[in-house]
Amino acid sequence: MGADHTRSAPPTPPGVRRILVVTVVPLFIATLVAAIVLWPRDAPRPEAADDTPRYHGTVTRVVSEPCPPNPVVPEGTPTAADGPCGTVTVRVQTGPDAGQEVQTPIPTGPGAPRVEVDDDIILVSLIDPEDPTVSTYNIAEHQRGKPLVWLAVLFAAAIVAFGRLRGLAALGGLAASFAILLTFVLPGISAGQPPLAVAIVGASLIMFVVLYLTHGISAQTSVAVLGTLASLVLTGLLGLAATGATHLTGFGSEDATTLSMFRADVDLHGLLLAGIIIGSLGVLDDVTVTQAAAVNELRHANPDLSRRELYRSATRVGRAHIASVVNTIVLAYAGASLPLLLLLTADSRALGQILTSEFLTTEIVRSVVATLGLIAAVPLTTALAAVVSTAGRGDADVHSGEPTPVIPRPATDRAEALHALSTPPTRNTPPATPSRWPDPDRSTDTTW
Template sequence: MGLLAGIFALAVVVVGRLRGVMALVAPAISFLVLNFFVLPTVLQGSNPLLVAVIGSSAMMLIALYTCHGPSARTSVAVLGTPLSLALIGILGSVFIGWAALTGNTDDSTGLIHGLYPKLDMSGLLLAGVIIGSLGVLDDVTVTQTSAVWELHDANPAMSWRRLCRAGIRIGRDHIASVVNTLVLAYAGAALPLLLLFSIAQSGVGTVANSQLVAEEIVRTLVGSIGLVASVPVTTLLASLVVSADRPGPQAETATAGAVAVGGAAAGRGGRRRKH
């Protein structure tokens, strides 16, 4: 495992250079936040949802500003991420309750519940959904923000509406690939369980309504809805910010023209006063 970690770190640094080094620092700090804040605070009996929101916000700020540096572009991604996380939290809370998911589905969760009977296991499940969605959300929000900035650099004359429409067209391709990634990631993690159901020749309804599979279905769908929502939200924010912060040449030409006209008028006024 050490050798594999070393190969991974070397590949990231060789390709990413300084940005790659910072990309290695960010997950290390996120692990420290998880280990020294999120886990102990949950075990002390605090609300897992509240702890997950605070911890995710801290990890998001650290990761984005460490990897991408302080800038308007990074700040837009930072603003778009918690909005989508809030939607994921609301949907997760509602549908985990409606689906009657207990969060106590295997030996590890059963042991935790036995050792800490007051721990809210369904809240712990929701906290896992939020933290698990954070990494993919960062990817979507940063990519959408960068796409809008690059579009503006390529054609500074584009209005914020055109920038937004073009960014959303890019985001559609991103949504398709990311949602597919989420589904395959969860399916891969649950592959042994799915094999057991296949051996038992269980029906689709039976499989879907088991606690283990139902958790993954709700987790995947709630996370995917948050990802889909993050594309238009982040793209709109980025379009408004980049258009206001970096006006196109038309606006600059108009401003220069206004200054020139004002200067000429002042010159004529001065000549009249001399006469």
Template sequence: MMRPVTHSHSHSHDHGPATPASRRLRTVIAAVLIPFALLVFGGMLALWPGDAPSHERTGVGFDTQRQRARVTELEEVKCAEVNAQSRTADGHADPDEMCERATIEVISGPNKGRTFKDIVTPGALRRYDVGQELVVSYQPKAPPEVQYAVVDVVRSVPLMVLAVLFAVAVVLVGRLRGLAALVALAVSFAILILFILPAIIEGSNPLLVAVVGGSAIMLIALYLSHGFNARTSVAAIGTLASLLLIGLLGSLFIGWTKLTGSTDDFTGLIHQQYPGIEMSGLLLAGVLIGSLGVLDDVTVTQASAVWELRQAEPGASWRKLYGSAMRIGRDHIASVVNTLVLAYAGASLPLLLLFTTARVGVTGVLTSELVTQEVVRTLVGSIGLVASVPLTTMLAAMVLAADTGGSPAAPAQGRGRRRKR
């Protein structure tokens, strides 16, 4: 299945503390965001999942378990002796071709200590090393000789090392702001794992769950990362408006292009195990959640740009603030859209190679459901991102221009400069 790479078009948003907003401006923003936040977290409570439905309740009698195992021995054997499907270029079996026979010991579960064999042919992509830890599937009801099968390798250590390196880099460069961003990232994953995925599995509407969960992620991530101030609140409103646009466009074009959301073995298995899940709604939910990261980037950058311009020229009108900030925004749009397209193309590279070798025409490739799904996902997300720039910029410019009750020093400085000119 083509899965989008997480949208990580990162910029530093540490523009220093925002200029204090007036009491009136804070009141207006609070009047918009507080009811919205209460609605979001109330929705989370209403949709909070109980116990996820088991396979037995959904009518699919899968009882496969995942356990861990370790390679204890490797030996070379002739492929012909183990009835391997080994062929030479002319299509005949090669009696001298050598395979590897791995002895694998189960190290978890009720049959800990049990061993089984696995044959690795010369053309296999996965190779074993002695001591390597593996993930194996266990089917208790299967015959003993086929109860275990290797399904993956254990990658915990390298992933943990990479995560630690990432966290250290973020904290070293971002300091307290970087630490806050890491906390926001952890909260985002917690909402995804504890709320969004279980609620969808339980049968709640995927789009509704994504809107509620995504909005909660947006609010928590923005305020933890960028502080409780008017600038962050304007970015939050801009992000919300852009998410609504993405949701409307996504719903329209997913329906118009007749996308089912079930395009490969993984989505087919989900539909088989949990037939109550609306797969097209799940696709739209993925579009919304996948757009959140870059929306945060764009809206905070634009709000910060307007605030910085206002600090540099306190007497500027909202039109001047908007025009100056949009010059920054246009550069941002170009780089973000390019990032999104390349990210999706990179994630879909194996599929594009398959279409190329099959010599399917460009029209055939683009109109196939697999590719159309990614085209719709990319373009709908990109339209939302592009729209977020003028939306957030105009909102920030109009809010600041209307905030006549802000810091008293700023207007005084502005009048002093006009007298000098």
């Protein structure tokens, strides 16, 4: 997560370093204490279920056949069953029938897998309720382990090849993010802890680990940490106010309704807020790191810039960044909710009723709250970075806010100028045109 900025920053004055340490370290300790308090000690364990046995197999043959006619059908309906029909021969790889070939019907129905020869599939063993000694095999789905492993290897190799040591640090940060989500955030919410508090603490832990691991311990990273933390808290407060004003209950999706059936003690309204915060973190740290780095680069390019000039210049960079990231957030939420948006086209209700429905209002609130938190991160981080980058290094001009005086170029020697003006043009020099524009037949590409 975040952007990569490898230029080493100028050494931070000791006084500024002490202020950052006194600010960041207590916040980190407070986050650890909050995590210990909210740590799930009585997280419910999933109930052991009598799962249907699942075995691995490989398709060796597929035989398609005409579907038999339905025995009794209403008038006007097709007389044959929905296809495809036929048998699949599978060589069983695991289980009591390993090494043997068994026949199964071709999978049918909505979402049924389409199988071909040499496909690696998963078989389920179904026992006949009338005769427990008789069992049959059906194809459940494809095996996806090997493709996922190769995708993970390609993903890691591309990151390491491009980012090198920084890429390894990014992979470590990604692993730490998933570890915090799987060991703290999800179990904490399942244990009945307040989802909003768990999400803020979990996101703060992820932020501290990922930013310092990926970008190193420096004043620039500390500025990004403080900006991200302030924006996370602001996003949580905005989400709380927005969901309260729109009276969202958290039952805006089928997943939430299903979860309420299995876990009635989970606060779905708080879970909605937690999802907004966790979803905003990935974009927030990218913006804050970029803004801190932009201020550092501007300061490096022109040490005489005042704080106001640094802030204004870096804010222009932030505006360009926000213009693209806002579209990214909306499209990310739209892509995740594409089946929901497609369902709207089949809804016969009025547009106003659709927009104000629970499920669509939830998506709108998510996008708006995440965007507002993102916009607030730019001035917060930029102002803090401008103060830190100029503290203890500037002169009176830096703190006055006055523009930096322009140093005039040295005057060109008069004899050299007269000689250059009096030298006739060479053969290759195109003739001057009477207008101020170059020859229209000449290439306007810049010579590098």
